Amino acid sequence: MTYLKRLLLSLVVLVLAVGCSPAKEDTEQVLRIAKDNDVSSLDTNVATDGLSFEVIKTFTEGLMEYDAEGNIVPGVALDYEVSADGTVYTFNLRDDAKWSNGDPVTAADFVFSWRRLVDPALATEYSYMAEGIMIKNATAVIKGEKPLTDLGVAALDETTFQVTLDAAVPYFIQLMTFPVFHPLNEAFVTAKGDAYAKSADALISNGPWVVTEWTEGTKIRVEKNDTYWNADAIKLDAIEFLIIKDYQTAALQFENGEVDMAKISADLVDRYKDEDFFETKKLGYTWYVAPNQLVAELQNENLRLALATSFDKSFITDSILHDGSNVADYIVPIGLATGPDGKDFRDGAETFLSFDAAKALEYWNAAKAELGVDTLTLELLVDDAADTKAVSEFLQTEWQTNLPGLTVTIQVQPKKNRLQLMRDGTYQLGLTRWGPDYADPFTYLGDLFQTGVNYNYGRFSDAEYDALVQSTAPGGSLSTDAAARWVALHEAEAVLLEQAGILPTWQSGEAMLVNPDVSGYEFHVVGQPSYRNVVKK
Known part of the structure; x- marks a missing residue:
């Protein structure tokens, strides 16, 4: 049955059930x-x-925001001024912005909030961003x-x-859209104490919606915030984020009209790919395996x-994914940033670590000789999502087939647990991803893999790499020479990947089922999805 037929049938049943007096929830845009x-x-x-x-x-707003075209526009800030040397930003806030x-x-x-x-x-993990944008x-x-x-x-x-x-930071204004730099109501946060942000009633909003329900592992509901300065432009009365880890279940709920948007896995793509409600989209996430160099063999x-x-x-x-994802023989993704030459960072750039079973066997034999072993067992840590589990089983098979003598076991954990194990360094191989915080290669090369940074899960450390990246950082020797900085960023990527500091795997796409009655949703390579302009008929 097509989506339209299912929808018409649902409407007939609804009319028969409630006659001419629809309940409030039937008229709400949820x-x-x-x-x-x-x-x-x-x-x-x-x-x-x-x-x-x-x-x-959905429930907070920063100084700046992205519009539908990916341009940075005012949020809480009406406008701003920058000093001649680029080191002082003065933001003029709206007087009608309210909590x-x-x-x-x-x-x-x-x-x-910033303090x-x-x-x-x-001891927040994202405190490094305050350092990265050179706040005094x-x-x-x-x-x-x-x-x-x-x-x-x-x-x-x-x-x-x-x-x-x-020092001047070329991407400073981009980061003013990022949630860690959003405001906090000091009186509210202080009154809630350790309970702050642990439940719906321990959250406060200055954005388009306010959190009204939060059941961990099940559902988060946000409802329209009438105190938001631009509330008249918000058409959705509510958004519900439903935690459904099984893609088959999510697709079934979509077909039953219980879900409007659902990511699906590769095994479901052929079933839906010709339907008008099937979509694929490109994302900025790069997935990679992080080998933990605290492990002697690695x-x-x-x-x-x-x-x-x-x-x-x-x-x-x-x-396996079948969702528009690209092979990643790189870490800086396609579509992230444009250089001083007007080209995407990936245009004409080198690629690294392509699949080559014969070459891999040579590396493996050399490794065994250097390690003095004939066999080796390693463990791969992954999320419990269906697609990552499927990828991990494929990696296990490929590694054990193409590298004779290698045994790979798989440890599956909820994402939150997986991340904590990787932060703690108590893993061997970890399948993870990174999405860009701003439109510059430094969000990967600088924020992830320098010696000692928070998200360098594999503890990669290389003096040449650090020197190259630091030269491109705000205040670095190349920070004001755009062309030379771009060259150095390419060189840094090469240093990282030529020694397999990480194992890049794929750049994400996403296959989705989307209710045709829903329009105005926005997905950007940089930044979070936005539902501010969504209309549901």
């Missing part, structure tokens, strides 16, 4: 979205994963060497927020190279 993983946190300063940020963006409890959104709310982000007592004294504050009040942020008055940087470069080149990535994208 968007229901199936998600295959749960959020890790709804605390703007603490969250680390894509779904958490996606939900947070859901009626309090005005003020410059002090941004000061409180909380770098507070060593909270951020590093010293994070280390506990200076007080929070020394951070380079100030409320000049209720509606004027000023940020002082140690410090061996030939072993890492053997693992990186011994599996067929095109089989993963075309047969």
